[in-house]
Amino acid sequence: MHQMISELVEALQYTFIQRALIAGCLIAVCCSFLGVFLVLRKLSMIGDGLSHAAFATVAFALLLNQSPLLVSIPLLMLASVAIYALNKKANLYGDAAIGMIAGTGIALGVLLASISGGFNVDLFSYLFGSILAVGKEELYAAMFLCAAVISVVALFYNELFSISYDEEFAEVNGIEVKRVNVLLMFTTSITIALGIRLVGTMLISSLIIFPAVTALQISSSFKKALILSASVAVFSVISGIFAAYLLDFPAGATIVLMNALLFIISFIIRRIKS
Amino acid sequence: MNSEEEKIVEAVNVSVKYGQTEAISGITIAIKPGDYIGIVGPNGSGKTTFVKAMLGLVPLSEGKFVFGVKPVKIGYLPQRTSALDPKFPASVSEVISHGLLSEKKFPRRINSADKRRIDEIASMLGIETLKNRNVGSLSGGQQQRVLLARALVNKPEIIILDEPTNALDPHIRENFYELLSKLNAETQTTILLITHDAGNIGNHARKFLYIDRKLIFFGSFNEFCASCEMTEYFGPYAQHYICKRH
Numbered sequence: 399m400h401q402m403i404s405e406l407v408e409a410l411q412y413t414f415i416q417r418a419l420i421a422g423c424l425i426a427v428c429c430s431f432l433g434v435f436l437v438l439r440k441l442s443m444i445g446d447g448l449s450h451a452a453f454a455t456v457a458f459a460l461l462l463n464q465s466p467l468l469v470s471i472p473l474l475m476l477a478s479v480a481i482y483a484l485n486k487k488a489n490l491y492g493d494a495a496i497g498m499i500a501g502t503g504i505a506l507g508v509l510l511a512s513i514s515g516g517f518n519v520d521l522f523s524y525l526f527g528s529i530l531a532v533g534k535e536e537l538y539a540a541m542f543l544c545a546a547v548i549s550v551v552a553l554f555y556n557e558l559f560s561i562s563y564d565e566e567f568a569e570v571n572g573i574e575v576k577r578v579n580v581l582l583m584f585t586t587s588i589t590i591a592l593g594i595r596l597v598g599t600m601l602i603s604s605l606i607i608f609p610a611v612t613a614l615q616i617s618s619s620f621k622k623a624l625i626l627s628a629s630v631a632v633f634s635v636i637s638g639i640f641a642a643y644l645l646d647f648p649a650g651a652t653i654v655l656m657n658a659l660l661f662i663i664s665f666i667i668r669r670i671k672s
Numbered sequence: 673m674n675s676e677e678e679k680i681v682e683a684v685n686v687s688v689k690y691g692q693t694e695a696i697s698g699i700t701i702a703i704k705p706g707d708y709i710g711i712v713g714p715n716g717s718g719k720t721t722f723v724k725a726m727l728g729l730v731p732l733s734e735g736k737f738v739f740g741v742k743p744v745k746i747g748y749l750p751q752r753t754s755a756l757d758p759k760f761p762a763s764v765s766e767v768i769s770h771g772l773l774s775e776k777k778f779p780r781r782i783n784s785a786d787k788r789r790i791d792e793i794a795s796m797l798g799i800e801t802l803k804n805r806n807v808g809s810l811s812g813g814q815q816q817r818v819l820l821a822r823a824l825v826n827k828p829e830i831i832i833l834d835e836p837t838n839a840l841d842p843h844i845r846e847n848f849y850e851l852l853s854k855l856n857a858e859t860q861t862t863i864l865l866i867t868h869d870a871g872n873i874g875n876h877a878r879k880f881l882y883i884d885r886k887l888i889f890f891g892s893f894n895e896f897c898a899s900c901e902m903t904e905y906f907g908p909y910a911q912h913y914i915c916k917r918h
Contacts, residue, residue, distance in 0.1 A: 438760060553779045554779070556770075556773055556776075556781070557773070559762075560773055563762055563767065566750055567748060568770070569729060570728070571770065572773070572774045573774075613761075614759065618805075618806045619761055619762065619763040619766055620766050621766075622761065623761040
């Protein structure tokens with residue numbers, strides 16, 4: 399035990415661990431907040447759809463030799479609007495629209511990777527995440543964008559809550575449902591673009607879904623659900639990074655498995671309570 | 673006060689189309705402050721479409737709604753209460769607070785005066801002890817009161833209720849009707865209530881709006897029950913069924 403603690407203290411001395419913890423916690427909080435709104439609106443798979451689309455945007459950025467974050471954010475915003483429009487205007491079922499965008503994203507990604515000479519190390523690092531390789535610029539970008547996402551959630555909290563509970567009533571109440579929905583899509587796109595660095599395009603949707611569903615098992619009010627979701631997300635990132643460091647596991651996968659473990663615990667608590 | 677001022681809202685030749693299908697056509701009625709109107713009609717007759725058009729939720733293909741001189745606040749209790757997610761983690765206070773957002777400017781915040789108003793309306797509807805409970809854990813009747821509180825919390829001049837008593841058992845249904853009658857009598861709130869309960873609504877509402885894709889009847893219950901035209905339209909039995917308890 400003593401040795402484990404001293405190893406963790408030692409880990410905290412490393413800049414790459416410090417950066418991973420800060421960036422990870424910030425992105426996890428964004429994912430957890432948005433996750434509550436998306437899960438309650440039965441749009442949680444939007445994270446999955448956009449993360450698959452992100453595979454294409456990263457491949458495109460690498461092909462152009464540009465920053466994947468800067469290329470991904472606007473393209474994912476467009477993809478999110480496409481999901482929303484397909485869902486609303488083309489009268490498709492929500493998950494069908496998400497599936498279509500996800501499939502197109504993966505296909506485009508494979509095509510672009512092939513054009514640029516096949517899968518390389520960079521593209522693989524975005525597939526499965528490389529949180530321990532977060533650079534200084536990426537950390538600053540994460541801090542700035544996370545602050546923006548959290549501000550949007552805080553400023554539009556009541557609108558987002560009202561629309562999540564009863565969209566029709568919110569519209570009657572003068573809330574601009576369409577604009578708030580697009581805002582939710584945009585903030586989700588930014589969060590996905592940031593999060594793929596953390597756990598990769600394959601696992602980012604887990605960071606959106608797990609903390610929210612875990613919190614929803616045992617929360618009696620909306621505020622409690624948001625706070626608990628953020629707490630679960632942050633705990634998963636911190637414990638996941640430390641566990642990965644101690645056991646020499648891949649960090650992204652360990653974070654997701656920590657989330658899964660917390661969900662199982664909350665599920666059992668709910669069963670016992672009821 | 674002239675007749676123009678007495679109208680709180682007027683539907684002028686209102687028509688709505690869904691694609692090529694005409695849901696309602698050419699409805700013209702004038703609603704006065706303090707009216708309590710029961711809106712009745714067969715399934716698919718356009719009752720919900722009519723109120724949704726009034727609320728601006730569906731576009732009009734023809735005609736217009738003219739509201740009173742000042743901006744009219746409308747409270748709304750939608751039809752699909754049972755479709756609301758019972759697992760949604762919202763407390764009673766949180767749900768009621770949504771009704772206050774229409775009066776707020778960005779960023780819409782609930783302040784201490786709002787919290788007092790929420791307490792007041794919860795107390796008026798007898799749900800003050802449930803304030804911190806999760807809405808999903810309440811009975812159907814209690815949930816309906818919470819949604820009514822949400823519709824009333826911003827003191828609307830008009831309240832529109834779309835089949836609010838569908839999921840309620842007869843005893844709770846009567847309590848709910850009594851609550852609406854009391855509200856109408858004490859605060860002069862105009863009530864538009866869509867119901868399938870044609871045989872009972874005459875005990876509570878003072879006016880009767882019968883829609884079957886077009887306006888069939890609008891007027892007082894006495895007028896309806898004495899109308900030979902309506903006897904011809906419905907046949908004597910249906911008219912008697914609606915009027916017998918009035």
